[in-house]
Amino acid sequence: MHASAPPYMHGWFHRLQAAARASLAHESHGDIRYIIVAERISIYQVDEDDMEVFLLLHSVVMHVTAALVILVYIPLSAPVKLLVRAFVKPLRKEDLRGKVVLITGASSGIGEELAYQYAKEGACLALVARREQALKAVAAAALERGAPDVLVFPGDVSDPDQSRRAVEETVAHFGKLNHLVANAGIWSSCSFDQVTNITAFTKLMDVNFWGSVYPTYYALPHLKASKGKLIVCSSAAGTVATSRMAFYNASKAAQLRFYETLRTEVGSEVGITILTPGYVESEITKGKGIQKTGEVAVDEDARDAQIGVFPVGRVEALCEVALDGIRNGDWYVTWPSMYRPLQLIACLAPEVLDWMSNAMYKEAATAQGRRPLGQRILEATGGKRLYPPSLLQPRIKTD
Known part of the structure; x- marks a missing residue:
């Protein structure tokens, strides 16, 4: 041999x-x-030199392909895409009247506002969240805004059985499913070395990742049958590595890659739109999340340390942009738009983003305790006054 x-x-x-x-x-x-x-008997074998040539060939092909994409495809396709977006997509925008939309995490924040936006377009809604009374209040408001019918399902989508029943009850009630909005999520903001209860942070993957995957699994056959759409609320944090959010960033990156992969698998059978918002008014930006001790609580000081001088967008503005992108069949919706160049920097010059993150979140002693630079600037300038009004009075729904 x-x-x-x-x-x-x-x-x-x-x-x-x-x-x-x-x-x-x-x-x-x-x-x-x-x-x-x-x-x-002979077996053809590849020696080390042959394998190196094989790898080199693939490397050359991929580098040439990348160069062609950057130098040829992008410059030529960009104006075409702009023309399609300006003149073709508005003519093909989806009519949502009578469509059945299942929204998870619908009791507050982005999920609640998306329910109202869909309701204005005449869609029938199935709303899922853990807090029943808050969910019923959202359902009543959605009916007032024009939804023909609203189904309420109190449940936890990080439980696969409850996800299955939510989908089954929706289809049993309406007879079909056109859109699934996987929105349920939870936040955390603390440095990794400050964590005192590491096992508590598995909840981030349970809710942010599996809480999207489970309902997707059960809804996918129905979405294929209706040639429907799948909308997942990921985050800019899934593409930009921001300090103090290691667990949250990881859960959102996993979610993002899962749905990008799923898009390649389902092809044109189901449209997939991935939302990657930045800081937007919600219970997350009110400070609710898993704290370093592992408990779920509201900590405005941790919120201010994380957000710092970054602007917080209005949830209504985000959801208007998001629904427009969903109806157009866009692959991604990123808002506020300032996060698009950040994603480009993260891709082309990650060392610059790393320096920015280290500088912004490097803590120093103050009269109020240790504060990162962003929070010190926020407190010195009174920039907190620019927060949306809902963040200045952070009432959290508890029922």
């Missing part, structure tokens, strides 16, 4: 050769004669 063959193949080769010698040299089956000659 060839000297360069991997060791694990030697035993296999010799066993095959011995078996061939022991077999009949000639076996006849009708007019077909099979000749087995053990001494002539």
Whole structure:
């Protein structure tokens, strides 16, 4: 056997050769004669030089492809995409009247506002969240805004059985499912070395990742049947590594990659729009999340340390932009728009983003305790007054 063959193949080769010698040299089956000659058994093997050439070839192909995409495809396709977006997509915008939309995490924040935006367009709604009374209040408001019918399902989508029942009850009630909005999420903001209860942070993956995947799994056959759409509320944090949010960033990155992969698998059967918002008014930006001790609580000081001088957008503005993108069939919706160049920097010059993050979140002692730079600037300038009014009076729905 060839000297360069991997060791694990030697035993296999010799066993095959011995078996061939022991077999009949000639076996006849009708007019077909099979000749087995053990001494002539040969296995083509690739030595190390061949493999290096093979890898080099692929490397050259990928680099040339990347160069063609950057130098040719992007410059040529950009104006075409702009023309399509300006003149073609408005003519093909989806009519949502009578469509059935299932929204998870619908009791507050982005999920609540998306319910209202869909209601204004005449869609029927199925709303899922853990807080029943808050969910019923959202349902009543959605009916007032024009939704023909609203189904309420109190449940926890991080539980696969409850996700299954939410989808089944929606289809049983309305007879179909056109859109699934996977929106349920939870936040955390603390440095990794400040965590005192590491196991509590598994909840972030349970809610942010599996809480999207479970309802998607059960809804996908119905979405394929209706040629519907799947909308997932990820985050700019899934593309930009921001300090103090390691667990949250990881859960959103996993979510983002899952749905990008799913898009390649389902093709045109189901449209997938991924929302990657930045800081937007919600219970998250009110400070609700998993604290370093592992408890879910509201901590405005931790919120201010995280957001710092970054602006917080109005949830209504985000959802108007999001629904427009959903109806157009856009692959991604990023808002506020300032996060688009940040994503580009993260891709092309990650060291710059790393420096910015270190500088913004580096803590220093103050009269109020240790504060990162962003929070010190926020407090010194009174920039907190620019927060949306809902963040200045952070009432959290508890029922």
